[in-house]
Amino acid sequence: xxxxxxxxxxxxxxxxxxxxxxxxxxxxxxxxxxxxxxxxxxxxxxxxxxxxxxxxxxxxxxxxxxxxxxxxxxxxxxxxxxxxxxxxxxxxxxxxxxxxxxxxxxxxxxxxxxxxxxxxxxxxxxxxxxxxxxxxxxxxxxxxxxxxxxxxxxxxxxxxxxxxxxxxxxxxxxxxxxxxxxxxxxxxxxxxxxxxxxxxxxxxxxxxxxxxxxxxxxxxxxxxxxxxxxxxxxxxxxxxxxxxxxxxxxxxxxxxxxxxxxxxxxxxxxxxxxxxxxxxxxxxxxxxxxxxxxxxxxxxxxxxxxxxxxxxxxxxxxxxxxxxxxxxxxxxxxxxxxxxxxxxxxxxxxxxxxxxxxxxxxxxxxxxxxxxxxxxxxxxxxxxxxxxxxxxxxxxxxxxxxxxxxxxxxxxxxxxxxxxxxxxxxxxxxxxxxxxxxxxxxxxxxxxxxxxxxxxxxxxxxxxxxxxxxxxxxxxxxxxxxxxxxxxxxxxxxxxxxxxxxxxxxxxxxxxxxxxxxxxxxxxxxxxxxxxxxxxxxxxxxxxxxxxxxxxxxxxxxxxxxxxxxxxxxxxxxxxxxxxxxxxxxxxxxxxxxxxxxxxxxxxxx
Numbered sequence: 001x002x003x004x005x006x007x008x009x010x011x012x013x014x015x016x017x018x019x020x021x022x023x024x025x026x027x028x029x030x031x032x033x034x035x036x037x038x039x040x041x042x043x044x045x046x047x048x049x050x051x052x053x054x055x056x057x058x059x060x061x062x063x064x065x066x067x068x069x070x071x072x073x074x075x076x077x078x079x080x081x082x083x084x085x086x087x088x089x090x091x092x093x094x095x096x097x098x099x100x101x102x103x104x105x106x107x108x109x110x111x112x113x114x115x116x117x118x119x120x121x122x123x124x125x126x127x128x129x130x131x132x133x134x135x136x137x138x139x140x141x142x143x144x145x146x147x148x149x150x151x152x153x154x155x156x157x158x159x160x161x162x163x164x165x166x167x168x169x170x171x172x173x174x175x176x177x178x179x180x181x182x183x184x185x186x187x188x189x190x191x192x193x194x195x196x197x198x199x200x201x202x203x204x205x206x207x208x209x210x211x212x213x214x215x216x217x218x219x220x221x222x223x224x225x226x227x228x229x230x231x232x233x234x235x236x237x238x239x240x241x242x243x244x245x246x247x248x249x250x251x252x253x254x255x256x257x258x259x260x261x262x263x264x265x266x267x268x269x270x271x272x273x274x275x276x277x278x279x280x281x282x283x284x285x286x287x288x289x290x291x292x293x294x295x296x297x298x299x300x301x302x303x304x305x306x307x308x309x310x311x312x313x314x315x316x317x318x319x320x321x322x323x324x325x326x327x328x329x330x331x332x333x334x335x336x337x338x339x340x341x342x343x344x345x346x347x348x349x350x351x352x353x354x355x356x357x358x359x360x361x362x363x364x365x366x367x368x369x370x371x372x373x374x375x376x377x378x379x380x381x382x383x384x385x386x387x388x389x390x391x392x393x394x395x396x397x398x399x400x401x402x403x404x405x406x407x408x409x410x411x412x413x414x415x416x417x418x419x420x421x422x423x424x425x426x427x428x429x430x431x432x433x434x435x436x437x438x439x440x441x442x443x444x445x446x447x448x449x450x451x452x453x454x455x456x457x458x459x460x461x462x463x464x465x466x467x468x469x470x471x472x473x474x475x476x477x478x479x480x481x482x483x484x485x486x487x488x489x490x491x492x493x494x495x496x497x498x499x500x501x502x503x504x505x506x507x508x509x510x511x512x513x514x515x516x517x518x519x520x521x522x523x524x525x526x527x528x529x530x531x532x533x534x535x536x537x538x539x540x541x542x543x544x545x546x547x548x549x550x551x552x553x554x555x556x557x558x559x560x561x562x563x564x565x566x567x568x569x570x571x572x573x574x575x576x577x578x579x580x581x582x583x584x585x586x587x588x589x590x591x592x593x594x595x596x597x598x599x600x601x602x603x604x605x606x
Contacts, residue, residue, distance in 0.1 A: 022079055029128070030079070030088045034071035036095035038064045040102065047106035089134035096125045097490055104498035108505075110453075112413040115495045119417065122490040123483075130482040137482060142259035144249075150263050151249045154270045158242040162276045163235035165504050169280070170230060172510035173521065173539055173573070173599075177552040180282040181541035182208065184230040188545045190221055191228070200541055200552045202365070210365020213357040214285040216317040230545055233283045240288050241275050244463075247294035251467070254301045255474045264485050265473070269466060271492035273414055274458040277499040280507075284456035285318050292318065293325060293463035300333060305342075312346055316353045320361060321441070323354035325460045328436050336430045373447045374440075376402060392444075403443040411442065411451040414499075415458065415465060418492045420484055423468035427475055434464045453499065517598030524597035528569055535565045537573035537583065540600065544571070553583050570603040 043049065046058035079087050100118045107114060129135050169175050182201045186208050189197040196208040196217060220236050248269045252262035275290060296311040315322050327350045334343030371384060377391040392399045415438070423435055438461045442451045449455045473481060525543050528534055533549040541552045551565060570587050572580045591603035
């Protein structure tokens, strides 16, 4: 016999549960949440899940099931008695995020494919909670003022957290000549002579502008006069990246976004993987690009002509190739926003500035603008930008072959997966022009650092991806917007932790390994006369930044390694035995060991 219908006026058990917001799918969600809570405990207690045998044997099955049962009972009970429909979805969402972050943290290495896999699992949960607005986000009210306060908190926290951890590399003697020793010596020379001179960059006294024209460095010189330490540069760098959160807040306000959506985008910015991850690789002018570009877009949207062109000039001052970004932005302004005159002025600024900067670099150094990284496109002895353009135009297939390779795929995932490839969801095809710089800056090149997420060549492209994503979100409604924003938040958190957490552990390890010897080495290096000529191991160069005539081993011109370097002092780092041996070979019998402290040895010319 079939199931008898309930008597009129009498509710079935399932109807009663539904009234208490305990439908079968919510009960299933509560069960999944309780399992995830048990996983959280397990990952916190025994995180090495990559070693299956060790992980499996460390599991306390009894504890696991107790947590799962208690969690399930608590979720069902609270939902039943409080008649609150948002409890289970919120716990499911947060426990999913917690497990995802813990998995990425305990992986102990960055892996784009793993993070994407975790993100797909997160997406499944997001699709469920977003359908029917199960998190109650529609009714959630967050003012723009609260979002501004949150931006301020994110700015302060990220500035000091990443300034602190990146400066720990310096304190533990884990930075090198390339690329921090260059800037440490350069800023000291700027402070004393106002000229951006270095001897370590190319093994002779020269202006850094002979390699890259970056007048923006002078913007931070007043602060250097106050703090007078290379550590200042790490905090300046973190602050410069963090300041982009205020540009996001301003842009969201101009686009009419709610406070809660603004807050979500601030978090996406703060956790966007390549931003603070890249600060762990020393100090570079490229890292100023993101914030400047985002503020430039705010003034473009606001039609504030004066500040628009101020930030256009500020963008150009970062580096000679920053003109690429302004050219693309100018084309966007002309084509997408139909502001032809503004766009033409910016385009003209970019072209003229690049031509001038190119001449300054050529006049200040021996190499000129570093076009050699596009050497794969040089044919028949031709060099220069026009030869590259010609090669690409006539052999487009070669360009595609260079761009889409197995080693560049992870780079694309790190850059675009955190925002679910949102820039490609635009309804205006002309908006895709903002993604163009990723081709010449990253994908065209065969120099591995250009498409490595750990280095400095991602910051301009990151700004364009973020602003493109914001424009796409502005055109979405309801469930699609919630899915994109929530999944992006999850992926940004997962991928950022995957990249940053191992680096934080590394710098802690560096500090522990040099404990007890750092102060001794500091004292030895302080005893080196700043008016002497000094050759130092590349790990010690950043700490000898006050020495005007300072040289590094290994040096940039490796062809000179076998030539005797006739300086007053040699300073060796015994942690690197091969390099120490090479330096002693170069010294021959012309130097005496006069002092040893920690892992450093000081030799003086006889």
